[in-house]
Amino acid sequence: MLTVEKKKKYTAEDYMLLEEGAPFQLINNDLVMSPSPIPLHQVISLRIVNAMFNYLNSINDNGFLVCAPMDVKLDEGNVFQPDILYIKENRKAEIIKDRIEGAPDLVIEILSPSNAYYDLRQKKDIYEKYGVKEYIIIDPIAENAELYVLKDGTYFLHQKAQKPEQLNSLIINGFSFDLEQIFKQ
Numbered sequence: 758m759l760t761v762e763k764k765k766k767y768t769a770e771d772y773m774l775l776e777e778g779a780p781f782q783l784i785n786n787d788l789v790m791s792p793s794p795i796p797l798h799q800v801i802s803l804r805i806v807n808a809m810f811n812y813l814n815s816i817n818d819n820g821f822l823v824c825a826p827m828d829v830k831l832d833e834g835n836v837f838q839p840d841i842l843y844i845k846e847n848r849k850a851e852i853i854k855d856r857i858e859g860a861p862d863l864v865i866e867i868l869s870p871s872n873a874y875y876d877l878r879q880k881k882d883i884y885e886k887y888g889v890k891e892y893i894i895i896d897p898i899a900e901n902a903e904l905y906v907l908k909d910g911t912y913f914l915h916q917k918a919q920k921p922e923q924l925n926s927l928i929i930n931g932f933s934f935d936l937e938q939i940f941k942q
Contacts, residue, residue, distance in 0.1 A: 769833045778826065784879050786834035791872055797897050798867050802840050804939050805865060805895070809843070812932045819846045820862075820929075821853060828856035829864075831887045837880060840895075841865035843929065860884070863891040863928045868898070881905070885912045891928040900940045 766786040775781055781788050794802075806824050813822060821844040830836045842861040844852060852859035864884055866876040876894060884892050885907065892905040892912060900920040905912040906927055918924040921937035 766834075769830055769836050772828075772836045782838050783834065783836040785883075791869075794867075794869055798840075798869050801867055801895060801897055801939055805867075805934065806841055808934065808938070809841070809929070809932065813929065816931070818929070820844055821846075821849050829861060830856055830858050831860065831883055835883050837883075839864045840867045845928070860888040860890075862889070863893070863926065864889050865893040865895060867895040881912070885910070891926065893924070893926075893934075895939070897940070900936065902934060902936060902939075 767783055767788050768786070769783065772781070772783045772788070780792065781790050783789075802824055806822065809822055812818075813820060822841075824841045825838045827838060827842065828836050829839060829842065836856075839861070841864070842857070843863040844857070844861045848862065852861075866872075866880065868876055881892060881894075885905075888907060888910075890907050892907075894903045894905075896902065902918050902924045903914060904916045904918075904924055904926070906915040915927065916924060918934075918936055920940045924934040924936060926932045926934070
């Protein structure tokens with residue numbers, strides 16, 4: 758087990774020495790610790806995963822859908838735990854090992870006061886660099902969502918939706934996020 762001490766640069770190898778369940782992500786070679794999410798964050802995550810699971814099940818999609826904590830190793834300096842991720846069935850064998858090794862097809866991050874900077878800046882840039890095709894940012898305070906699509910190696914804002922609108926996934930054909938249901942009180 759790695760005892761966390763101030764070090765200039767951490768690696769994926771260092772990260773893997775942490776105790777299982779430790780509240781860290783490796784972002785640009787820095788160990789970033791976060792407290793557990795607030796209840797609203799977890800309720801929104803559950804609603805999204807439930808809606809996605811039910812839809813994928815209804816169309817017999819055998820892709821890989823999970824929520825945090827799940828390590829996603831993108832390179833030696835970046836191991837993230839996205840709030841929600843999805844990998845298409847035809848790519849599962851390619852990137853699912855002891856952890857996810859490579860870019861999921863879809864990543865959803867739910868903003869919290871402690872993580873917004875990382876989700877909106879650093880992690881977004883790295884997801885883009887490594888080819889996450891669809892990146893969705895959910896903002897529980899503003900009750901909106903932004904869907905970014907990777908095109909020619911660059912993210913473009915494809916859709917921004919506000920409660921009570923729908924956010925339409927491109928990766929999961931035919932699936933819409935019902936923001937009224939996601940953000941209901």
